[in-house]
Amino acid sequence: MSAVQRSIVFSAVERYASVSLFVVTTAIISRLLTPAEFGTFAVVNALTTVVSVSFQEFGGANYLIQKQELSRRHIRTAFTIIFAISIMIGALFFVLSGVLSRFMGQDSLANGLSVAALSFLFVPFSGTIAALFRRDLTFGKLAICNLVANVAGAIVSILLAMLNFSYMAPIWGGLANCVTLTVILLAWHRDFGLFRPSLADYRDIVGFGVYSSGVSLINVFYNLAPQLFLAKLLDFAAVGLYSRAISLTQIFDRLVIQVLSPVIMPAVAAQRKSGADLKRVYLEAIQLLSVTQWPCLTFIAIMAHPIIEIWLGANWLEIVPLVRILCAANLAMFAACLSYPVLVAAGHVRDALVSSLISLPPSLCLLFAAAFFNVHAVAAAALLTLPFQAVVTIYFIRKRLGIDGGQIIDALQKSAIVTVSTALGAACCAVLIEVGAVKPIVGLVAGSSCVALCWWLGLVLTRHPMLNHLYHALSGVVDIVRPRFRRPLL
Known part of the structure; x- marks a missing residue:
């Protein structure tokens, strides 16, 4: 397999193990915390995430990955800028935690924000090393580090929830995750000279960071804004319900997009360096993404009731209509993970910010x-x-890559047919559950199997390009496994 394919495999192993851990942890914590308690955690997480993601882009992963000639001086300067901003932001959160909690009308936010602020001490170290691993496509080491950190965070969250730490349980769990990840990455990398202060190339880093951080800030704030609005205008129980609905809607992102996201930026950058046609790369990519995202979201929407009842419990069934609405809306975001990397690779990072400024404020x-x-x-x-x-977003990409609307429609036609095929299979099983012919757990298992079969048949009937990728992936796995079985026992 190529370096990119190996990176996707390692990223997939780490992501699917993390998703399995997430499913188990969520199932347990959902039965230990009320919607209002989970809503408090969600607001703390939203506030810290909005700030954390935005300031990291001033010298974070995307800068280090896309830089064609990266020197130690660049890395040291990027780390210095991130660390200085991180310390300042963490101190502000700690000092202003009381003010923010009073503004949101929830005094308990103060303790949560104070603890969450401690993570800002560790993010610059873990973020820098992780970016270098991603740049070099060494996803095996990164997968191990992330898995160990996720396990540590899950254990702390569950234990503290069982000890009645309420909304503070997942907050302490998040901090445990952050500390563990930093310690493991530092122990593995061991090049502490990269963390010596330097401002030698600050102009280049800040110049890229202004646009990159602007894109991250406005997009992350948009994604988390509904939770903040609901907390301020309604109540924290509404935040908890919406957050749980989002968690289920984002299962595809956790299973697929978060597998590909760490690889997309370095892979697209490598394609650019090799002189590949970005237009062809983009059209092929949206074919593969749409034929996986659309059937997955359709299945979740149709089978929302049994999924929620089994996973979260009967107390959360009122989010069923929320999940179905959000799944339908997210069908439009089939190419979202490609937009920023493609525009950066095309040399138009400014367009990513402009498109966000056009579309997100009215949406907010x-x-x-x-x-x-x-x-x-x-x-x-x-x-x-x-x-x-x-x-x-697609308008800007079409403009820069020279793509017309007809080419995008042609690229999506086969995926639409496959989606209809899988939807029919899921609908049949949903009807059986609704009329009481089968129990929810049996219907969900049967529905998953039926959808997988319908998806495969749809790929075959439409001769979708995904078939070739599945064949090559299977061949690569066979090539890896076969020599192991041929080794002599003695």
């Missing part, structure tokens, strides 16, 4: 207005905002 206004009504209105607003964002 609509979400804010919907939050005055109820959590269902906020979810319904996504039916307008997400397609609008997709259209704006």
Whole structure:
């Protein structure tokens, strides 16, 4: 297998193990915390994530990965900038935790924000080393580090939830995850000279970071804004319900997008260096993404009731309509993970920021207005905002890569047929569950098997390009496994 294919395999192993851990942890914690308690954690997580993701881009992973000629001086300067901003932001969160909790109308936020602020001490170290591993496509080491950190965070979260730490349990778990990841990465990398202060190339880093951090800030804030709006205008129980609905809707992202995301930027950068046609790369990529995302979201929407009942418990069944609405809205985001890497590779990182500034502020206004009504209105607003964002982003990509609308439609036709095929299979099993012919657990297992079969048949009937990729992936696995079985026993 190529370096990119090996990276995807390692990323997939780490991601699927992490998703399995996430499913188990969520199932346990959902039965130990109320929606209001989980909502408090979600708000703390939203506030810290918005800030953390944005400031890291001033010298974070994307800068280190896309830099064609990367020197130790560049790395040291990038780390110095991130560390200085991180310390400042962490101190501000600690000092202003009381003010923020009073503004949100929840005094308990202060303790959560104070503990979460400690993670800002560790993020610059783990983020820098992880970016270097990604740049070199050494995803095997990174997968091990992430898995160990996720296990540590899950154990701490569950134990503290069982000891009645309430919403603080997952917050302490997140800090344990962050500390563990940093310690393991430092022990593995051991090049501590990279962390010596330097500002030698600050102009280059800040120049890239202004646009990159702007894109990250506005996109992350948009994704987390509904939770903040609901916390301020309604109550924390609504935040908990919406957050859980989002968690289920994002199963595809956890299973597929988060496997590919660490690899996409270095892979696209490598394609650019080799002189590949980015237009062809983009069209092929949206074919593969749409034929996996659309059937997955359709299956989750149709089977939402049994999935929630089995996974989260009967207390969370009121999020079923939220999940179905959000799944329908997210169908428009089939190419979202490609937009930023492709525009950066094309030399137009500024377009990524401009497209976000065009599409996200109006979307935020609509979400804010919907939050005055109820959590269902906020979810319904996504039916307008997400397609609008997709259209704006694709416009800029078409402009820079020379793609016309007909080529995009042609690339998506086969995926649409495959999606209809899988939806019919899921619908049949959902009807059997609804009429009581089978139990939810049996129907869900049968539905998963039926959808997998319908998906495969759809690929074969349409001769979808995904078939070739599946064949090559299977051949690569066979090539790896076969020599092991041929070794002599003695």
